[in-house]
Amino acid sequence: MVALKLIPHLLSWAGILLVLLRGYSERRSVVMKTSITGFTGGVAGAIILFRTFPETIPFGSIKTALAVSFFLLWVFSVAAVYSSTARRVPISRRGRFVNTSLCAGAVAFLAGMVAGAICTCRFPATASNTLTFIVLVLAAGALAYALVFCVRIIERLLPPSFTVSPSGMLIAVVAFLLFSSSSILRLDLFSPLSMKVMKGIHDFVHQFMESILIPDHLFVRSVVWKYIGILFSKGVGFWGGMVIWFTPAFLIVLAVNFERLPSVAHIRQGAQRRKLLAAAIKARRHRLVIPLLSVVILAAAAYQSSFPSTEYWDPKPIPISANQSGEIIIPKKGEVNLEDGKLHKYLFKQGDREARFFIMVTPEGQLTVDLDACAICKPDGYGQAEGSVICYYCKTLIPLETVGKPGGCNPVPVVFSVKGDNVAINGMTLINTWGSTVQATTRVKEGGK
Amino acid sequence: MAETIIETNGLTRSYGDICALKPLDLQVPEGEWLSVMGHSGSGKSTLMNLVGGLDRPSDGSLRVGGEDLLALSEDGLARFRREFVGIIFQQHHLIPYLTAVENVMMAQYFHSVPDEAEARTALERVGLGHRLKNRPGELSGGEQQRVCIARAIINSPKLLLGDEPTGNLDNKSTIMVMELLKELRAEERFTVIMVTHNQEVAAWGDRTIYLDDGVLVREERMNS
């Protein structure tokens, strides 16, 4: 089972290997050795981190590594466009450095390490004793060794005219790593990115309002707000995130496209000159393949990040009604076991009004009843992730320990009582709490109308 | 002694029952100008098509420019035609809606990349510097044939094949075209094989072979 889950991650790493082996075709042995070492080291390091620290530390550090690589990609892509459009480019020191075996080794090592660490995140709590640790690390090493050699065989089959530029290698490495990590909720970069964009825009508009640059006039309120309201919609974060996500890839595509062709002016014979030129153009076109492929991989990563459902639990609300006295009674150990540590959703209807809520027991053993909505976001509800619940709307992770406490993006707690083996909730109170919460959040969403 | 550029052994081409070319042994040294004569249907065009890589033999061996044309794949043969051979036909086969210069650039395009300046120079060399922007329909037969020469030599072929290039031309134009080919050959040093029905045209070459019913019946060396 675990092995199956690893397949996409291993394939991503294989993609990285393929690109690096072709890109560093003169330094294949360095790339192969450092890749194996990096991957094994990444697995070992991640297991050690998971054993010594609470889960947030290893997840946090791997995510930071991913974020840093994405940031570097940005810097590099801007630099690539700059240098490919510059009037006259001498062979830069950077260009020469990229071709050293030091650089090749470092890239292969780091990429392998992150790839290995991501694989480890699939089953963070495995190596409980030293023996399993050693066995796991040895297995990772053997796997890495086998994979590297398989990829080398595949790489031989590629046509020799197919080459990869340094920028192509970088974008492919980052794209594959992001693809690999995006299926693991706590490593996912795209969702928090779009969240940050949305928050940034909200804050900006907010500041704007605070400074009273927008006059409080009827016209402004009815017309201007209609447009400012767009800035508060969910799409803003998503599309803003998309722009940031894909820009480096497109910059690199542009940079390769703008790449200067070698000068052929010194060749006297026309046919010979044109032939060389045609070959250079063809090679440049081939170098576009990897950046364009990376765009597709990045798109797959972004797509995956909206559905990391393999890891979180998305229960369907169970319809429920109240008894004569207006009480909702749910047995703790009835059809569903409320005490299994999972989030159990219900849909309560009274006339034409309805409310969604969930019941769960926190890791501390505290039973809690909460609205399936918070005081801030549109009531898209919550799902359950590892060690947390997640707001579907803003993708914020709320640690299980704090579920049942009010405030922020936490689900709004509902008053309830425990009567024997049953949980009892007042239907009217529930409907009213839902009503006021949803009314408030919908107003924010509509832009203060 | 120059190297042999074309070497055939028992070269045969038959179309079903018709044997257009009976087993033919022929050697052409590099740089030679070979004229091919024979009555209609004697297999002259068939020979040209085989040597130019436009057609494949039924039997025998055929080496051109060190390449075994029978062993080449379709792609290999296409590359051979593109880079090694220039061909001029009796009909000009120019694209009617493109200008002279664009017709020449078309050949560059199929070879590698178009280069307009170079195409202009080539047309200037064949004396058409003033008709660059004219379409084939606006050119005389002799001018059209000169565009064809520019097109045939633009990719610096080692072998120039002419299948009755002067067949449609009057005496004056014929002489102009032949003069031009002679000049260009002196500069570019390509090998020429030229099919003709005209004894005078054949006399421009170093050697003439006569085909009859697909058989090489006679050859004659000119003394220029």
Ligand SMILES: Nc1ncnc2c1ncn2[C@@H]1O[C@H](COP(=O)(O)OP(=O)(O)OP(=O)(O)O)[C@@H](O)[C@H]1O
């Ligand atoms: N594609 C073909 N299919 C069948 N028979 C063909 C084909 N091409 C040529 N032939 C035949 O092969 C023989 C030689 O033809 P070829 O075109 O080589 O003659 P030629 O010497 O060029 O004549 P001309 O001087 O009239 O151009 C002719 O009998 C012709 O009918």
Ligand SMILES: [Mg+2]
């Ligand atoms: Mg003919």
